[in-house]
Amino acid sequence: MLENWILGLNQLTQWQVLVAIIFGVGMGIVVGAMPGLSGVTGVALMIPFTYVLSPIVSVVLLVSLYSAAEYGGSITAITINTPGTPSAAITALDGYPLTQKGQTGRALSLSITSSVYGGLFSTVMLIVFSIPLAQVAIAFGPVQYFALGVFGLSIIASLAGGNWLKGVIAALIGLLLKTVGSDPLTGAFRFTFGWPPLWDGVAFVPTMLGLFAITEVLIIIESGAKSRLIKGAAFSTERMPWREIRGLWKCMLRSGVIGTVVGIIPGAGAVMGSIVSYNEARRFSKKPEEFGHGSLEGVCAAETANNGVVGGALVPLLTLGVPGSGSTAVLLGALMLHNVAPGPLLFSKHPDIVYGIFISLFLANIVMLVFGLVGVRFWLKVVQVSPAVLAPLIFGVAFIGAYCVGGSVGDIVVMVVIGLMGYVMRKFKLPLVPVVIALVLGEMVEISFRRALIISGGSFLVFVKDPISLGLLIVAVLSIAYAIIRDVRPSQTKQAH
């Protein structure tokens, strides 16, 4: 054990490794902040450049990039209401309202601190418990995934702050979009209108760009590019003092655990981690009514969790050779190119790589903290830019982002259509985040449900016979009931007055 740590530390004496961490974190923050580019694409785009590097330098570079990208997404979510990564959509729920109140500095400093905390917490979990935690990863089969997906969707009802029905409508729109494309189990085409770009479904990145970037631009134009601050608010560059951040330790600890555990379950991902921890944060909060209107706890929960997912997702990769997320799947491909095949034998065959990853995760988070805190100053400038200048910039970046990942004009068309749809939805005061959640979880629910039935031979009993599945389904029913009751009650008391 000790000699492995020394071996890992030894790797750090190479200057290339330190450069890789600093470069990786820098790239990761940029990639994460850019709407349209996320950790997955960032890691994938970097692979060709790692051919010439040694395996350890490559993996350190990619891991640093991956963890920093999860933080980077929050920057654009908070400053311009355009989440750079899917999970940052949850951060935007409270991060952008904070900007509208002029508290961007507070939101940004909290987001970087929470991210670093989540990253460090999950790294410790990864190092200490990776072998037993790996069992969580394989405990999830089709039956359990279905229940997990339903549980995730059930949170939508309580997400839409005060109006569960609007949340449900938005989620149904997302689920409807998810039905487009070739049927995941039979390959038959559904609602593709004979148009090849739709064969693989409504592409996710253009959808995100349309929903947030394009919609935001349209709203800015409509408002005559007025200041985004709400009436009576004044712009302040004040950061969140350490004393206040420390006060959120309960929220951080809880979100760190949730993020790590969700991260371990392959395919559940950062979005799932963020919504579950956001929901729990509100449940335990003393001021649940602030959620969705600029709650600091909301930002803390989402950001801690999505960086907690990073360490969690590495658990199955390093112990079983099975990736826990999209980014780790690409990482697996990169490792293979360097003749390091992740698998059950990785710890004994390549301890230098494993312990190198452990140590570089710590360092990457520290570098990220420095970059993030220094960066706040620059991000604050973004908020001060006039919307009249910002709108065309966002518009341009969105078009580039939609095209460059797949090189397909079809993706731009998808983005524009979804953007118009998002604009109409905002006019009807329908929340947009449930659409994202439904898109992410809709496929998990559908495929797992049908896959589970293939295995069970058509019997629905499997969903209640399994303890994990039964537990998740019960929690899902309770959380929907809770949301409805909570929404209905106050209006009754109001009428009584």
Place this chain on the structure above:
Amino acid sequence: MERQRKTISCFMWLAMAGMIFLGVQASSVALAEYPDRPVEIIVKGGPGSGISQLGHFAAKLAPKYLGQSMVCLYKKGGSGAVAQAYIQKRSADGYHVFMDTTTTAIVLARGKVPFTEKDWQGVIRLQVDPQGVAVRADSPWKNFKDLAAWIRKNPGKLRWAGSHAVGIDPYTVALLLKATGLDSTDIKYVPAEGASHMTTMLLGKHIDVATLNPREVKEQEAAGNFRVLGTGHPERLKDHPNWPTFKEQGFDVVVAIWRGALVKAGTPAAVVKKLHDTFNAMRQDPAFVQFLKNASQIDGYMGGPDKFDPFFKEQVQKMKAYFAK
């Protein structure tokens, strides 16, 4: 008035100059020897996928032998349909090379694209990746014969996973069942999202059998978690001599994923040959040999275009028959 005339004449001169310029350009295109401009390699798989790695690697290594730079482009969508259309819309001059996989044969065979195998010309096969069948090491089945016998005794019970519902994996399962004299209803075919997903499900005992390629199974096999019941290679694999083939167990199933280069049909034979010679020289480059080794891939060279092209077309025909059922 005078000014207007001047402007008009100025435009006329410009237009004439432009036409002369274009004319010279066009004639030089017609006369120049291939390749006089960068060649595009088009892939349908996103960053990180096997085909994207091959495409980018080839774009880096092959220019040395082509004498012209190459660029790898990713055209996303429709299981390669968008990439196919991108190339088919352009002229058959060899400047757009489709680096692709067995998937294209399947997509063509399903007839969902407005092209057929006759619209393509095979250039070279660069990799083969044999299909294999694996189970957990604690399973009762020691080889594929055991498994076949068990299915016959317990029809409709076995949970057998492969990637997706349409593709090379279900095709492989169908071939194996046919060679065993069994029917598709004798097992439960579970469509999975890919190799990692199957590995997780198999480890967690959610399925019994997985369809995996050598590089996807070798680590779990080495760790003593999985057992390989058979591979679809004609003979035993050099790196894994302990894995039996289906063939030696009496099941005549040879099936593999291939990766290679195609161009639009009608490309001049000299250009096809030039591309073949380029990739063939690249294939023997030590850097490429190392690349294959790291990715646990087998060199798939089967001879010039006169060998690969008929192989490709025959495969599409075979798959057409399979989908027609």
